[in-house]
Amino acid sequence: MESPTETPTEIPTTLGEQLLLLSLDDESGAAKESAKVALAISAAALVECALADRIEVTDGRVTVVDATPIGEPALDAALALIVGKERPSSAKDWINRLKRDAMAEANAGLIAKGLVREEKKKVLGLIPVRRYPEADGSVEVAVRRRLDAAVLEGATPDERTGVLVALLHGAKLHRLAFPDADARRVAAAMETLAQGQWAATAVRQVVKAAEDALTAIIAVTVATTVVAGS
Template identity: 60%
Template sequence: MQTTLGEQLLLLSLDDKSGVAREPANVAAAIAGAPLVELAIAGRIAVDGDIVSVTDSTPVGLPSLDDALSAIADYKKPGKTADWIEYLKKDAVAAASKGLVDKGLVREETKKVLGLFPVHRYPEADSSVEVAVLERLEAAVLHGEEPQEQTVGLIALLHGAGLAKLAFPAADKPLVEARMAVIAQGQWASPAVRQVIQAAQQALTAIVTTTVITSAIVGN
């Protein structure tokens, strides 16, 4: 079953039983960065000096990716990677949630808080895809196997957004993060794809860091 990187990130973040998302702010940013990575792998976009440009406007055939591609192609002036992540973040989680529900991987449950505000939860309905994703991640990060480009992209997104614990909750954190950094910066992806992956990872790190600082200031 084909799933997008955004859908895989959301799967990793959801508690299997309750359907509650862990680290929602960081996950939303990572999911928003995922289409950029996948469009680069598909040969549709490139990054030059952190400016995202379309190299091929042919649709990929996946709604979330084609919507992102169309937005980038139609925009009046070139935008930076971080700008596109912030823009795509508006609909990223909703699109990934819909994709998982449509594929039968999670089921949607809606409850009302205080009897007024609807809250959506997504308990797991089929674990096969998440198991396969975790196996790929463990093979690359824990066992040193050579990853494919999509796995490199997923690792870079997790690392950039500070989400390593979603995939490796019991592993040695410093060792895991060091290995993820090596993979994200390594030679497993083509130069053009690697540029986009690195730009997305750096943008995510900046966005997540800003969010943490802002939250701390507000909390005080």
């Protein structure tokens, strides 16, 4: 099958912004699975830096090969932190470090691109909250179309779609992308795609490191939650 491609009119977005779009309720603007999504967005920033030939993974550590800014605020902020680190750290360390600002930076990007709008409200008249309802649904529709083609229809994904599938799979966010599909079928298809050869070797190494780190972090988080609640 032919690979799904982006339509000419689609607004360019980062993988982190695409992940956030999948998590936001279109009408209320509330985020689902926010803890996992923040981790996935952090992992996406690492992979985007690899896609731009700025970093690679060597002996399990993230190393800089080019410190030139990419031109996307959230990605440049992540790259600057990595460049400024005296000693290389693992993908897991970076995902944990970058998650603090991941959601805010992705939201800022979506607002700047006119895809969501910010609404400030107070819960119970006291607690201030921010919500990000949809302003332009064209990008989310295009992203979901590519995911459907790759995961449900068997189309060969392009590089960025393959990365997105791997990140969703690693963060256990299958239901965000495919809320109505058979969960087992989706998980199996995403597992197969995540192991595919849709990216250059250097990028695949970063994707694999990020995916493994996501799985490990989330497993620990779930275990800690279960123990705390027992």
